[in-house]
Amino acid sequence: MRSIYNYLKEVLMGVWSLLKGMKVTGSYFFSPSKIVTQKYPNNRNKLVMFDRFKGEVIMPHNEKNEHKCTGCGICEINCPNGSIEIISKTIATEDGKKKRAIDKHIYRLSMCTFCALCVKSCPSNALAFSQEFEHAVFNRALLIKVLNKPGSQLMKGVE
């Protein structure tokens, strides 16, 4: 008699524990207080990323097509994976002196681990992170980017 009682109690308690779980899921099913999922590709226009989000490394240019990169190579040294390569050239300044400037600031997105050491260590704040996160391309060569725009120059006053 005792064992039957215990058995029945176990069954009922088991069913009760299942119902308790169902209550939680049921309450969310019938009264969702807030929809937590996002309809991603459809909300692409309204999607705002946080301003610190590490999307990809960019070199901000002003409206006169000038950047702040002096070509010192500190970002290249700091990068742990060798995803930055700087090709520099010597140019003649107005007063006739020779000066080092960047020819190409090559950034390989495919090798980047987004550790932010390049952006952090840049002495002239020439690099920044963009909020772009859709990096998929059809050709691997497209992931090698030249950060300085063609024809761009060093901003005046940046040494």
Added chain:
Amino acid sequence: MEEQVKTTGINEQEEYVINMGPQHPSTHGVLRLVVSLKGEIVKNVEPHVGYIHRGIEKMCESITYPQIIHLTDRMDYLSAHINNEAVCLNVEKALEIEIPDRVKVIRTIMAELTRIQSHQLFWATFGMDLGGLTCFFYGLRDRERILDIWEETCGSRMIVSYSCPGGLMYDIHPNFQKRVKDFIKYFRKTLPEYDQLLTGNVIFRERTMGIGKLSLEDAVSFGVTGPVGRAAGFSCDVRKYEPYSAYDRVKFNEVLFTEGDTYHRYLVRMEEMRESMNIIDQLIDNIPEGQYAVKMKPVIKLPEGEYYQRVETARGELGVYIVSDGNKNPFRIKFRSPNFVNLAALNMMSKGFKIADLVAISGSLDLIIPDIDR
């Protein structure tokens, strides 16, 4: 007919060896378990590791100390911040730098958030391993809030790289405190739901109670740490015994059980989430003012010698051992990862149980395979 009976009779005497993994949903990565079975009973489990070995320790020998940080993210990716902290603390200890209080407090808050999100993901996947898909959605729903806090402050969602030798990469975002308080308020309300959904569930209790017992002696002799060790009664919380960062100024309990079965390993993690919330509550309102990083030299060189620092990650004790010869790169670096040690106890725990229980036991170890292989 008689021959057939005879042959099956012989086969019953033999052990049946199968591969669980490397591609198996319940091993949470590329872990290969060679399981010897007798019928449905597990006789022996032999873990084969190395499928995701990337040579992180060797790689560290050729890069500088600030660059090592981003590699430690990729070992135990669910305790990424705590791994960063371990290396930073070790480098700071070697250089004998005094770290501002602000950094210590922020690191502690971030570490406890890391612990909460890791245990949330454990809850989610453990439920899923045992056949309850609901848990997965509920766990990830709440974890998303912590990831958003990180995205705002650190810039990344999971592999944060937020600590650096000498302090933090950036100061906290102005919204950080408000968001963390909102999260704690929200999670205190939703954590009882976890208990209603899974902890009390009769199927879950039947499948975990008394399964995969680990005695205190075995736990100590295997060197098992973290929630697995504490469920067996092995008091091994580094935060208590060797307080680092701001753990010496907060009050919290070390969660201890004596049973050591799968169910109690699960319970330790549920209780730890509550303790982590208490720790954050004590710290979030009084983050001291000050610098968020000490000015370091551009090239960090550790003095010659050997340095060791251990921290408590979400899965146990992580030790970082650095041998320096005075250069800018370490001569040798060794990570004592908790998962590798915990995995060693799997064979002893699962002997004599059914193969379905092996899934529950390995799930309750909360293994992260990249941390095992490194």
